[in-house]
Amino acid sequence: MNSRQTAALPPVTLHDPRSAPLPLVFDSPHSGFAFPPELAPAAPLEALATSCDAFVDELYGKAPAHGCTLIAATFPRWLIDPNRARDDIDPELLAAPWPGPLQISDKSRSGMGLIRRLALPGVPVHGRRLDVAEVEGLIRDYYDPYHEALRSRLDALHSRFGSVWHVDCHSMKSRGNAMNIDAGRERPDFVIGNRDGSTCDGDFIDCVVGTLRGFGYRVGVNDPYKGAELVRRYSNPAAGRHSLQIEVNRALYMDETSRERHQGFAALEARLERLIVALTDFVRERIAPGRSGRAA
Numbered sequence: 001m002n003s004r005q006t007a008a009l010p011p012v013t014l015h016d017p018r019s020a021p022l023p024l025v026f027d028s029p030h031s032g033f034a035f036p037p038e039l040a041p042a043a044p045l046e047a048l049a050t051s052c053d054a055f056v057d058e059l060y061g062k063a064p065a066h067g068c069t070l071i072a073a074t075f076p077r078w079l080i081d082p083n084r085a086r087d088d089i090d091p092e093l094l095a096a097p098w099p100g101p102l103q104i105s106d107k108s109r110s111g112m113g114l115i116r117r118l119a120l121p122g123v124p125v126h127g128r129r130l131d132v133a134e135v136e137g138l139i140r141d142y143y144d145p146y147h148e149a150l151r152s153r154l155d156a157l158h159s160r161f162g163s164v165w166h167v168d169c170h171s172m173k174s175r176g177n178a179m180n181i182d183a184g185r186e187r188p189d190f191v192i193g194n195r196d197g198s199t200c201d202g203d204f205i206d207c208v209v210g211t212l213r214g215f216g217y218r219v220g221v222n223d224p225y226k227g228a229e230l231v232r233r234y235s236n237p238a239a240g241r242h243s244l245q246i247e248v249n250r251a252l253y254m255d256e257t258s259r260e261r262h263q264g265f266a267a268l269e270a271r272l273e274r275l276i277v278a279l280t281d282f283v284r285e286r287i288a289p290g291r292s293g294r295a296a
């Protein structure tokens, strides 16, 4: 029995623009929770929940009303992580050698590769090694469909408008744990990443950072999060493909212990809608007819 037969939900939800489409795409790769029963984890779900970006798809839920596309994973990041390279597989997870080359990164070495090994420091996700066929099934049934949904939408908008802007949406614990590169350090309200300037033009990240700082938020840039596979893979600023990552501090909208939304959720959602509107203005100006030959 493979995971496709038992998965309760399609792996990806795609929300089309509900007004005139703009080449602006938001994606939320870590806000899902549905997993197939045969891959039920050994770790307690409370331990795994800290790896999930709960409610992030809802925080950006107004994006389609403003002409944007919103794509969200329905599966949890611990099952398979769309924000890792496809071959960043931790051999310690596997019951048999992987039948191909692997690129094992620091993320895999710290237990947070394509397939998560550790829920929390010292807490394994699975109580066993996974069969190669199980991991191949996860790539086929979850990882590849997520990337295909995002890639095909970005490509279609790029060919129609000549440029496309992509916002990869995440949330972060208010303080890192021992598996994180900033263990124990208190985090700002937002961290915006463009891999040190390589995944988008400066005006795009300046618009996001300036808008959020204008609301009074503390905003870090490329520290401690620079962005990972999703902004790396789809960006090419010289070709009009711009990607950046937004990490929002969970303490702004949820109780990190009970994992419930708290009274701050509505205010944050409203400010993120204002950010979405600021970005649609930004995009509209750059696709306007007559501007530098870029418009379709």
Ligand SMILES: [Zn+2]
Residues within 6 Å of the ligand: 030, 053, 169, 170, 171
């Ligand atoms: Zn995330």
